[in-house]
Amino acid sequence: MTPAPTGQDPWPHAARTVEQHAAAVLGLLDGITLDARFVPLEQAGGRVLAEDVVAGVQLPPFANAQMDGYAVRADELRDAHDDGEPTLPLTGAVPAGAAPPPLPAGTAAPIMTGAMIPAGADAVVPVEETDPARFPDWLTDADPQPPAGARVRFTAGAAATEPGRFVRPAGSDLARGAVALTAGTRVTPAAAGVLAALGRADVAVRRPLRVLLYSTGSEVVEPGLPLRPGQIHDANSAILRAALNACGTEVVTARLVADAPAALLSALDADVRDAAPDLVLSSGGISRGAFEVVKQSLGGRGVAFWSVAMQPGGPQGAGLLDVGGSRVPFLGFPGNPVSTLVSVEMFLRPALAARFGAPARPRFRAALAEPVTPLAGKQQIRRGTLTATAGGPVVRLVGGPSSHLLHAAATADVLVHLPVTAEPLGVGTPVTVTPLD
Amino acid sequence: MTPAPTGQDPWPHAARTVEQHAAAVLGLLDGITLDARFVPLEQAGGRVLAEDVVAGVQLPPFANAQMDGYAVRADELRDAHDDGEPTLPLTGAVPAGAAPPPLPAGTAAPIMTGAMIPAGADAVVPVEETDPARFPDWLTDADPQPPAGARVRFTAGAAATEPGRFVRPAGSDLARGAVALTAGTRVTPAAAGVLAALGRADVAVRRPLRVLLYSTGSEVVEPGLPLRPGQIHDANSAILRAALNACGTEVVTARLVADAPAALLSALDADVRDAAPDLVLSSGGISRGAFEVVKQSLGGRGVAFWSVAMQPGGPQGAGLLDVGGSRVPFLGFPGNPVSTLVSVEMFLRPALAARFGAPARPRFRAALAEPVTPLAGKQQIRRGTLTATAGGPVVRLVGGPSSHLLHAAATADVLVHLPVTAEPLGVGTPVTVTPLD
Numbered sequence: 001m002t003p004a005p006t007g008q009d010p011w012p013h014a015a016r017t018v019e020q021h022a023a024a025v026l027g028l029l030d031g032i033t034l035d036a037r038f039v040p041l042e043q044a045g046g047r048v049l050a051e052d053v054v055a056g057v058q059l060p061p062f063a064n065a066q067m068d069g070y071a072v073r074a075d076e077l078r079d080a081h082d083d084g085e086p087t088l089p090l091t092g093a094v095p096a097g098a099a100p101p102p103l104p105a106g107t108a109a110p111i112m113t114g115a116m117i118p119a120g121a122d123a124v125v126p127v128e129e130t131d132p133a134r135f136p137d138w139l140t141d142a143d144p145q146p147p148a149g150a151r152v153r154f155t156a157g158a159a160a161t162e163p164g165r166f167v168r169p170a171g172s173d174l175a176r177g178a179v180a181l182t183a184g185t186r187v188t189p190a191a192a193g194v195l196a197a198l199g200r201a202d203v204a205v206r207r208p209l210r211v212l213l214y215s216t217g218s219e220v221v222e223p224g225l226p227l228r229p230g231q232i233h234d235a236n237s238a239i240l241r242a243a244l245n246a247c248g249t250e251v252v253t254a255r256l257v258a259d260a261p262a263a264l265l266s267a268l269d270a271d272v273r274d275a276a277p278d279l280v281l282s283s284g285g286i287s288r289g290a291f292e293v294v295k296q297s298l299g300g301r302g303v304a305f306w307s308v309a310m311q312p313g314g315p316q317g318a319g320l321l322d323v324g325g326s327r328v329p330f331l332g333f334p335g336n337p338v339s340t341l342v343s344v345e346m347f348l349r350p351a352l353a354a355r356f357g358a359p360a361r362p363r364f365r366a367a368l369a370e371p372v373t374p375l376a377g378k379q380q381i382r383r384g385t386l387t388a389t390a391g392g393p394v395v396r397l398v399g400g401p402s403s404h405l406l407h408a409a410a411t412a413d414v415l416v417h418l419p420v421t422a423e424p425l426g427v428g429t430p431v432t433v434t435p436l437d
Numbered sequence: 438m439t440p441a442p443t444g445q446d447p448w449p450h451a452a453r454t455v456e457q458h459a460a461a462v463l464g465l466l467d468g469i470t471l472d473a474r475f476v477p478l479e480q481a482g483g484r485v486l487a488e489d490v491v492a493g494v495q496l497p498p499f500a501n502a503q504m505d506g507y508a509v510r511a512d513e514l515r516d517a518h519d520d521g522e523p524t525l526p527l528t529g530a531v532p533a534g535a536a537p538p539p540l541p542a543g544t545a546a547p548i549m550t551g552a553m554i555p556a557g558a559d560a561v562v563p564v565e566e567t568d569p570a571r572f573p574d575w576l577t578d579a580d581p582q583p584p585a586g587a588r589v590r591f592t593a594g595a596a597a598t599e600p601g602r603f604v605r606p607a608g609s610d611l612a613r614g615a616v617a618l619t620a621g622t623r624v625t626p627a628a629a630g631v632l633a634a635l636g637r638a639d640v641a642v643r644r645p646l647r648v649l650l651y652s653t654g655s656e657v658v659e660p661g662l663p664l665r666p667g668q669i670h671d672a673n674s675a676i677l678r679a680a681l682n683a684c685g686t687e688v689v690t691a692r693l694v695a696d697a698p699a700a701l702l703s704a705l706d707a708d709v710r711d712a713a714p715d716l717v718l719s720s721g722g723i724s725r726g727a728f729e730v731v732k733q734s735l736g737g738r739g740v741a742f743w744s745v746a747m748q749p750g751g752p753q754g755a756g757l758l759d760v761g762g763s764r765v766p767f768l769g770f771p772g773n774p775v776s777t778l779v780s781v782e783m784f785l786r787p788a789l790a791a792r793f794g795a796p797a798r799p800r801f802r803a804a805l806a807e808p809v810t811p812l813a814g815k816q817q818i819r820r821g822t823l824t825a826t827a828g829g830p831v832v833r834l835v836g837g838p839s840s841h842l843l844h845a846a847a848t849a850d851v852l853v854h855l856p857v858t859a860e861p862l863g864v865g866t867p868v869t870v871t872p873l874d
Contacts (some may be wrong), residue, residue: 009571018738031514041660041675042675042678042691044679045675045678045679045682045683046679046682046874055458057664059844060669060841061664061668061669062666062667064841066839066841067723068725068726068727093528093727094709095655095695095696095727095728096654096655096656096667096696096728097656097657097667097668097695098655098667099666099667102666110727111725112667112727112728113724113772113773114654114656114665114772115656116666116667127725127726134446135727139727140727140728144727147510149456163775168592168839168841171816171839172842173836173841173842173843173844173845174844180844182845186874187679188679188847188873188874189676189680189683189778189781189873189874190676190778190843190846190847190849190873191679191847192675192676192678192679193673193676193679193774193778193843193846193847194670194672194778194844194847195660195675196660196670196671196672196674196675196676197660197665197669197670197672197774197843197844198660198670199660199661199662199670200661201659201660201661202661204566217533217534217551218532218533218534218535219533219534219552220534222456222638223478223632223633223634223636223637223638223860224637224638224639225634225636225637226544227494227636228536229499229536229551229553230499230533230534230535230536230537230552231498231534232497232498232551232634233572233633233635233636234633235630235631235633235634236630236631237633238478238479238482238626238629238632238633239626239627239629239630239633239859240626241479241482241629242481242482242483242625242626242628242629242630242817243625243626245482245483246482246483246626254549258534259532259533259534271603278649278727287550287570288521288564289505289549289550289564290505290530290532290547290549290572290576290581291533291549291577292531294627335550335551336550336568337549337630338635339531340630341626341630344626347655356850360850361529362801362823362825362850362851362872363797363825363828363830364801364802364829364830365801365802365830366801366805367827368870369751378489384487386799388800390801392801392802392867393799393801393802394799399610402503402605404497404503404605404609404610405609405610406610406627406634407496407611407617407625408610408632409630409633410617410618410625410627410628410631412627414799419618421578430829435799435872436627437483437623437625437626
């Protein structure tokens with residue numbers, strides 16, 4: 001099963017563009033199914049719907065007032081003006097939450113925003129279009145009833161009120177029976193509001209994607225343990241765990257693996273059996289050195305290795321990993337921490353967003369604050385900080401291109417996608433950026 | 438303490454711009470202190486540092502190889518070429534994680550990416566610049582030692598190797614003793630990586646902001662309960678809870694309150710005493726109707742009411758609420774669900790980002806997909822969907838401007854900030870957008 005590595009490298013890297021590899025990663029996730037569980041609405045924020053949510057009620061459920069004012073029949077208001085007397089007799093007020101009686105002919109009812117339009121009324125005149133421009137004092141009595149003979153005086157302009165003015169029709173936001181939200185939608189604040197408005201106290205969401213995380217390399221040591229000369233602390237597990245958590249996935253097991261193929265394979269067999277991951281994600285061990293543990297262990301198990309035309313993050317591994325008789329989607333990221341970070345943002349997060357509703361990061365344009373010379377033949381992904389200006393966002397590069405400059409990357413708030421060219425770019429050139437969290 | 442409301446409205450709305458109100462909300466949060474707690478690094482992602490993290494080690498901790506190749510002394514490599522024999526005798530290989538012996542004079546050592554540069558070596562020649570362009574087979578032996586007389590042949594170009602080539606100097610990312618991350622920084626994936634690289638197994642983070650959430654209005658009913666005519670389900674609590682969770686805050690209590698000032702005040706006294714919120718946030722009850730429970734209850738308690746030049750979300754309440762002898766920051770959002778959503782994104786989230794490290798949303802420009810006529814005198818905030826194009830993002834408005842169109846807002850991925858003007862904007866006009874989650 002495990003081919004002995006040789007100087008001839010039995011698993012050569014084939015060339016791919018960024019777009020080709022991104023499409024392949026997306027395809028790799030196609031076979032994963034995340035089953036559903038019901039959660040209370042309070043816990044659904046950020047999760048992903050596992051059901052098409054059909055509107056059991058229309059929204060709004062009834063025609064209601066868009067303004068504080070007076071419910072009227074528009075034609076009666078016009079007639080009142082035509083008589084030279086822009087007033088109407090008052091009837092009982094309609095607070096929000098009430099089920100009002102029909103509006104008596106020839107009257108106006110004080111009505112509050114969100115309150116049900118009484119049958120017979122067809123428009124609302126805002127209180128600002130009455131004289132005086134405020135509600136009468138009796139309205140705030142415990143049981144507000146208009147005194148005998150009370151009338152409301154409208155401004156001349158109010159006479160032009162058309163039927164429908166400041167009325168929100170029943171169903172004007174959503175028809176009953178419509179699919180309000182489709183399966184796969186992430187529960188944003190607005191989506192949570194729609195679920196609540198439809199009366200849903202709980203909702204079916206997908207379980208999180210289960211990820212098995214391996215950080216490889218004989219030099220890496222768990223944070224908190226002392227370092228011997230030549231060793232470094234493992235940054236990649238922390239980077240990947242934080243990024244995966246932000247994508248709504250669950251790291252079921254995380255493990256450091258030395259550059260020892262037999263140890264990696266043995267851990268993998270046990271972890272896949274015990275933790276049942278949907279995805280295995282490794283960092284390190286996929287380059288062109290003499291000791292590349294991921295290549296040497298997994299090259300014969302369905303994983304292919306690629307040289308993606310991107311810097312950093314060029315070496316990539318991907319495939320359906322043959323382990324314990326099953327095939328598990330596998331991604332192998334390179335081991336330098338900035339390469340790992342860039343690989344997440346360029347390949348994994350977009351795929352998780354497209355397939356499983358993880359938060360997408362909209363890319364946009366920013367103007368370069370300084371000149372830079374990109375690479376020919378490779379997409380260079382730099383790190384930068386944004387400044388808002390009246391002319392739009394401006395981006396300044398932080399740190400150099402090298403993939404070990406993690407601290408510099410931690411001060412950045414965007415990835416900067418430089419075009420594939422050796423032509424220098426001047427100050428103000430628009431470039432594409434992707435926000436980091 | 439509670440003034441009886443009158444038709445004269447004792448708490449009139451003063452006018453404010455969007456920027457003025459945003460600054461006031463930011464100022465309101467100034468007095469809040471969130472104390473620290475230590476958490477394992479695995480749980481720190483998305484939290485906010487409560488300590489300045491000082492680098493106890495430099496990064497990288499030692500000079501290491503940036504490429505798989507051969508550690509050399511650059512001048513000896515040049516000399517080898519000058520002799521007409523571009524080869525050097527080989528010494529033992531340096532895998533990552535090892536503490537190599539000094540490089541014997543006049544030799545080259547196979548070295549892997551990330552491995553410590555042996556004392557004496559000052560450059561790395563990539564394996565691609567040797568002939569053949571791969572490592573020798575003996576390197577993958579169990580105890581790799583060069584056979585007697587083994588040499589490496591470099592390409593002619595390799596002779597130009599300068600000292601420092603493909604060497605990452607110790608401390609080149611971060612100096613020992615430097616402040617790596619400052620208190621108040623959110624633990625992004627890259628920041629988690631820096632903490633790990635520095636060996637931190639746990640870290641001090643701020644406790645979450647505690648929020649007391651009131652949704653007001655006699656018409657609102659908890660989702661899951663049946664509606665009577667004139668009633669609607671409470672969407673605002675769900676919107677605010679999801680948004681607050683995404684900002685890293687903790688909703689300690691959420692409550693529906695009818696349009697009854699005495700009930701609101703009594704609940705508030707008990708909840709502030711029991712739940713010790715850092716912030717009280719309400720929706721509804723702050724407009725110009727006859728039954729505005731928040732205005733009527735809290736107008737005499739340190740809360741002021743504003744008419745912000747924004748649509749939707751114009752009515753706003755804010756102040757240091759005098760309750761139970763203490764002063765608690767208070768924000769009163771309007772009751773229409775889209776107004777609530779816009780208020781979060783325009784006022785609360787930016788303030789939480791600036792003060793407490795909540796994820797900021799970088800605003801950027803997008804081109805209008807269709808003509809639109811903004812409002813004079815008010816900043817209209819519409820909802821839209823983005824499409825990426827080669828010329829940059831394009832935004833299409835979804836739903837109309839009305840603040841009850843929550844379902845339409847749930848299909849949007851950005852807020853669209855229209856300029857304050859009555860002049861029509863044509864197709865392609867750039868406008869500022871804020872991504873939604």
